[in-house]
Amino acid sequence: xxxxxxxxxxxxxxxxxxxxxxxxxxxxxxxxxxxxxxxxxxxxxxxxxxxxxxxxxxxxxxxxxxxxxxxxxxxxxxxxxxxxxxxxxxxxxxxxxxxxxxxxxxxxxxxxxxxxxxxxxxxxxxxxxxxxxxxxxxxxxxxxxxxxxxxxxxxxxxxxxxxxxxxxxxxxxxxxxxxxxxxxxxxxxxxxxxxxxxxxxxxxxxxx
Numbered sequence: 328x329x330x331x332x333x334x335x336x337x338x339x340x341x342x343x344x345x346x347x348x349x350x351x352x353x354x355x356x357x358x359x360x361x362x363x364x365x366x367x368x369x370x371x372x373x374x375x376x377x378x379x380x381x382x383x384x385x386x387x388x389x390x391x392x393x394x395x396x397x398x399x400x401x402x403x404x405x406x407x408x409x410x411x412x413x414x415x416x417x418x419x420x421x422x423x424x425x426x427x428x429x430x431x432x433x434x435x436x437x438x439x440x441x442x443x444x445x446x447x448x449x450x451x452x453x454x455x456x457x458x459x460x461x462x463x464x465x466x467x468x469x470x471x472x473x474x475x476x477x478x479x480x481x482x483x484x485x486x487x488x489x490x491x492x493x494x495x496x497x498x499x500x501x502x503x504x505x506x507x508x509x510x511x512x513x514x515x516x517x518x519x520x521x522x523x524x525x526x527x528x529x530x531x532x533x534x535x
Contacts (some may be wrong), residue, residue, distance in 0.1 A: 343496020344444070345432040347521035351500045352437050360501040361439040364410055364422045365429050366447035368491040371484050381479035388459070389466035393426040395434050395442040403443075405463050406456035410445050414495050415520050421451035429496075437500070494523040 344363040352358065371503040392403035422445035430444035450456070466472050499518040 338473075341432050342496060343494055343521045343523045344429040345436050346495075347496050347498045347519050348433050349502065349520075351498060351517045351519055356502065357438045358500040358502050359439060360441040361432045361433050361437045362408075362443050362499045363429050364412060364445045364447070364497040365427070366414065366420050366422065366491075366495040366497070367413075368489045368494045370489045371487040374484055376479055376482045376484060378476065378480040381476045381482075384479065385466055385472055385475050387426055389433050389472060390426055391460070392424050393430060394424070394444070395396045395430070395440065398440040398492040404460060406449060406451075406459040408443055408445055409451050409456070410450075412497060415522070416491075416493065418491065420447050421445045422448040423451045423456060425449045433498070439500070443519040469519045496511055496523065 344365055348361060348363060369447065380443070383530045388405070390404040392407055393400055395405045396403070403424065406423045407426065410422045412422070413419050423445060424446075425446045427444055427446060431443060433439075433444060434442040466475060497518070497520050499516065504515055
């Protein structure tokens, strides 16, 4: 649309996942599979949610799950691929699959044909995940979408601190065995975390 700009991903979540994927890909062939997990921690300002943010939330749920398979963006179940990770600071966090800018960023920086992304912002309980496909289908109805955006845009938010000190990005990269002869000590699987804060600091990558 004239006068509009599409931003596929912005903020510490995308920075964290893209940074760790890029680092794990350094001086290596294209991986066959990439998974990224984002655990965002942001403060909430007092005010109203607003139309732009409300539209992003509603449309993310409405489009359903997405992942890359064979280099193509394909549909998948919203809330699938549940993960339970222990962050470097010791906190245990669940995450679930969601269409996001992190997914696109990870595929573009790695070139991997198979990419998936999860977020710690999506409830990972069995009951909520069971209801997500139905919610997604309902929100694709135009009148319901319009009502949901209008209602959410007017929600008043109270100021709240960040739930955790840091935002973490996590990635797991896998290569075919033919790219990793025995003399290559790094192996065919690598994973690591990236810490995002006001002054960025990187956690060391783990090798598997």
